[in-house]
Amino acid sequence: MSKDFHALNRAHDQIADLDAQLLRRKLRTTQTACDIKANVDQRDLKAFCSNDYLGLANHPKLIEAMSEGAKRYGVGSGASHLISGHSxxxxxxxxxxxxxxxxxxxxxxxxxxxxxxxxxxxxxTGLVRLVDQGQASIYSAGLNHASIIDGVKLASAQSKASVFIFDHQNLDSLITQLKDDQNLLKLIVLDGVFSMDGDIAPVKELIAIAQTYDALLIIDDAHGFGILGKQGHGILEHFDVCSERIVYIGTLGKAAGVSGAFICASTPFVEWLIQKGRPYIYSTATPPAIAHALLASLDLIEGDEGTHRRQHLNQLIEIWRTEMNFKRWQKVESNTPIQPVILGSNANALAAAKLLDEAGYWIPAIRPPTVPAGSARLRVTFSANHHVDDLRELIRTLKEIEQLVIKDNLT
Ligand SMILES: Cc1ncc(COP(=O)(O)O)c(C=O)c1O
Incomplete structure (x- = not known):
């Protein structure tokens, strides 16, 4: 190591610090397609950790659609949407x-x-630009995903938007802050299904608040799209709501099994984002083959197969909710395929993840800053491809592993 290369020395020291705090993240490499059985670093494991909730990432119809899309449109879009990349x-x-x-x-x-x-x-960042600098306020939920947090920080830096954080699932905290706000534009932004907790935002009440205080409501339904609602249309279908105040964001690399995301809103908002949304304007369009595969995925989601897959997922969720009881670890109240188990310390979460790995399971430990300090956890997720027996075997294994961790006096 060169003595006077400050940045390199800092990188070494900072990584050593993360190691010491048990916060260093490590990549693991799979040899197999995303599915419930994974070959990870040359070992066969049962995966209960992906966001492929409907089990579509390795679906033959989507593989065929992706190949057909590549044959029809090639493999790259060649430019941003506004230049020549929009197919x-x-x-x-x-x-x-x-x-x-x-x-x-x-x-x-x-x-x-x-x-x-x-x-x-x-x-x-695009919507706060509907008003002049310093005239927008953003209300962001306490446990929002990192991409929302970063969007809020960027909007605050670029547009001098005021930022308020409201407590998780506490609408009084939101209303208290909104009451005296004189700014011209108010954005409320939050996860629809919280990514690390699995609980669902109270959308009906949020729409009423948005109406009362003349706000826009941005809902990031990354973990609800495809899963919630009878036809898998997501959280808005689940609550059967309709409002022009909603800016809906769905992702397409989770339940939809492919890649990408979308914003859906009343036409003037979307037209505005095409004009002023810098990441949209200055980024190469996704390969059209991916869009082609996604069309097939949407057909599956809406059709009978999607319905059956959602029904099976709900059966798995019900079994977990009734049969998974811990002595000391804590389950989180969740009706979605995200079922976290809170262990508290980073050491315990890492120890449990290691024991699970030895027992043939892939469920990584989730630690701060992804989750608040002291709430390190196992984020157990279900796929419609899991069988009931797979889940019951996992439940047995987790109960045994909790005993082992308690016996080793780690909890
Ligand atoms: C709530 C939430 N929003 C946004 C994202 C980002 O989506 P993507 O992985 O498509 O970038 C994720 C996930 O990773 C997420 O969990």
Whole structure:
């Protein structure tokens, strides 16, 4: 190591610090397609950790659609949407996504993005630009996803938007802060299904608050799209709501099994984001083959197969809720395929994840800053491809592992 290369020395020291605090993250490499059985670093494991909730990531129909899309459109889009990258596959996908949400958002239009991270950043930074600098307020929920947090920070830096954080699932805390706000534009932004807790935002009440205080409501339904609602249209279908105040964001790399995301809102908002959403304007369009595969995924989600897959998932969720009891570890109240188990310390979460790995399971420890300090956890997730027996075997194993961790006096 060179003595006077300060940045390199800092990198070594900072990583050593993370190691000491048990906070260093490590990559693991799979040899297999995303499914409930994974070969990870040359070992066969049962995966209960992906966001492929409907089990579509390795679905033969989607593999076929992706190949057909590549044959038809090639493998790259070649440019941003506004230059020459916007293909008929993108256009068809956006129309279909808008149709998915059309019962819930008047005059709905959708805009496709390469990732949910970019969609969130674009929506938040773009919408605050509807007013002059310093005239917008953003109300962001306490446990929001990192991409929302980063979008809020960027909007605050670029547009001098005021930022308020309200307590998780505490609408009084939101109302108290909104009451005296004189700013011209107010954005309320939050996860629809909270990514690390699995609980669902109270959308009906949030719409009423948005109406009372003349606010826009941005809902990031990354973990609800495909899962919630009879037809899998997401959280708005689940609550059967309709409002022009909603800016809906769905991701397409989780339950939809492919990749990408979309913003759906009343047409003027989407048209505005096409004009002013910098990450949208200055980024190469996703390969059209992906949009083509997503069209097939939306058909599956809406059709009978999607319905059956959601029903099976709900059966798994019910079994977990009734049969998974811990002595000291804590389950979180959740009706979604995200079922966290809170262990508290980083050491305990890492020890449990290691024991699970030895028992043939892939459920990584989730630690701060992804979750608040002192709430390190196992984030157990279900896929419609899991069998009931797979889940019952996991429940048995987790009970044994809790005993082992308690016996080793780690808890
Ligand atoms: C709540 C939430 N929003 C946004 C994202 C980002 O989506 P993407 O992975 O498509 O960038 C994620 C996930 O990773 C998420 O959990």
């Amino acid at each position: 008929i596959a993108h256009d068809l996908l956006e129309k279909k996504l808008a149709h998915f949400e059309s019962a819930h958002i008047p005059d709905a239009r959708a805009l496709f993005f390469s990732t949910g991270y970019l969609a969130n950043i674009t929506a938040i």
